[in-house]
Amino acid sequence: MQGKIFKALVVEEFSENQFKSGIKERSTDELPEGELLIRVHYSALNYKDALSARGHKGITRKYPHTPGVDAAGVVEESRSHEFSAREKVLVTGYDLGMNTSGGFGQYIRVPEGWVVKMPDGMTLRESMIYGTAGFTAGIAMYEFERNEITPDKGKVLVTGATGGVGCLAVAMLTKAGYYVVASTGKPDKEDFLKKIGAKEVICREDVNDKSEKPLLLKRWLGAIDNVGGNTLSTVIRSLEHRGVVASIGLVQSDKLAMTVYPFILRGVRLIGIDSAETPMEYRLKIWDNIGNKWRIDEPGQLVKECKLETLENEIELILKGGQTGKVIVNLID
Ligand SMILES: NC(=O)c1ccc[n+]([C@@H]2O[C@H](COP(=O)([O-])OP(=O)(O)OC[C@H]3O[C@@H](n4cnc5c(N)ncnc54)[C@H](OP(=O)(O)O)[C@@H]3O)[C@@H](O)[C@H]2O)c1
Structure with a gap:
């Protein structure tokens, strides 16, 4: 059978380490x-x-390439017993968009083991408001629950709060009943953060202690950190006794300089989050929670929709740390 022709963002290396898309x-x-054509x-x-769209070889080794670690769509051809044609599904992570042609194209073909059935009553569009960002925030929340960081026990902090993972974390934690403190470098986005649920909004610099003190005043019971570096070190040094921080991102830095005192004197726990390789057993539990108890009442407040044709502008903005909320890409036509 003849292949179907479709539209995709294609990134090419036109000379060594020079890329265009x-x-x-x-x-x-x-x-x-x-097994599945979606x-x-x-x-x-x-x-x-x-990063993949700009030729970051630590993420994508070979070009030409179509990025996009997230995709929601309809199964068009199936060689799987688990999924049938016309079924609505989503894929986040694994190798999608890394070295496997990704969601910035109108078709993907993936192994059945990467695919999740659409949570009950959720539209394809709504599932991508969460996407990897919401799923990652969900893994952190799952770890909070497993480690008894419950809403009744204290405040939780989200760093990089206006970003994709950050804003989903603020809204989903709020839905789950937590008292959320949002840290941001965008003071003009305080209203946005309060609207999606943050009880307090603090300045990014307030979580960037340069004193090198091994322990700081206790401020939070739990934290979801999207930025790494000295911010993560400050968060760990400021956690309450037996507090938990989920380490997700590195937009500030991939370095972590600190002593072990928070761990051995306060029993603080540092939990690493790797959303891409989350085993299917946990993946299904987390998507079930996203579709139910963590489901945001007004997800539309978080989202900016674009088409493939305008995606370049959004890529540029996210690289500058300038996005507020979640960008989704409409590939319907
Ligand atoms: N571990 C995993 O499985 C996983 C999954 C998804 C994402 N991630 C990582 O998580 C991070 C966030 O991803 P994202 O897609 O949410 O990105 P994003 O939308 O760009 O959000 C990052 C946010 O961090 C803040 N920020 C930017 N530059 C900063 C700096 N120099 N210092 C301190 N804060 C800064 C900004 O928020 P404010 O202006 O509000 O401070 C920005 O909006 C990335 O490092 C990404 O690679 C990891």
Whole structure:
């Protein structure tokens, strides 16, 4: 059978370490092997996608390439017993958009083991408002629950709060009943953060202690950290006894300089989050929670929708740390 022609963002290396991207026609014949051919209706923009779109070889080794670690769509061809044609599904992480052609194209072909059935009553569009960002925030919340960081016990902090993971974390934690403190470098976005649930909004510099003191005043019971570096070190040094921090991102720095005192004197716990390789057993539990008890009442407040044609502007903005909220990509036509 002849492959289907579709539209995709294609990033090419035109000379060594020089990259350009544009919208091109591709054929499903070019897609990798996999049990499921999925017609993508929506994708979402993540920081990692922006790096892949700029030729970051630590993320994508080979170009030409179509990024997009998130995709929601309808199964068009199935060689799986688990999924049938016309079923609504989503894929986040694994190798999608890294070295496997990703969600910034109207078709993907993937192994059945990467695919999740759409949570009950959730539209394809709504699932991509969460995407990897919401799923990652969900893993952190799952770890809070497993470690008895419950809403009745104290305040929780979210750093990089206006970003994709950050704003989903603020809104989902609020939905779950937590008292959320949001830290941001965008003072003009205080209203936005309060509207989506933050009880307090603090300045990024307030969580960037340069004193090198091994322990700081206790401020939070739990934290979701999206920025790393000295911010993560400050958060760890400021956690309450037996507090938990989920380490998610590195937009400030990938370094962590501190002593072990918070761990051995306060029993603080540092939990690493790797959303891409989360085993399917946990993945299904987290998506079930996202579709139920953590489901945001007004997800539309968080979202900016674009098309493939305008995605470049959004990629540029996320690389500058300038996005507020979640960007989703409409690939319907
Ligand atoms: N571990 C995982 O599985 C996983 C999954 C998804 C994402 N991530 C990582 O999580 C991070 C956030 O991803 P994202 O997609 O949410 O990105 P994003 O939308 O760009 O959000 C990052 C936010 O961090 C803040 N920020 C930016 N530059 C900063 C700096 N120099 N110092 C301090 N804060 C800064 C900004 O928020 P404010 O202006 O509000 O401070 C920005 O909006 C990235 O590092 C990404 O790679 C990891």
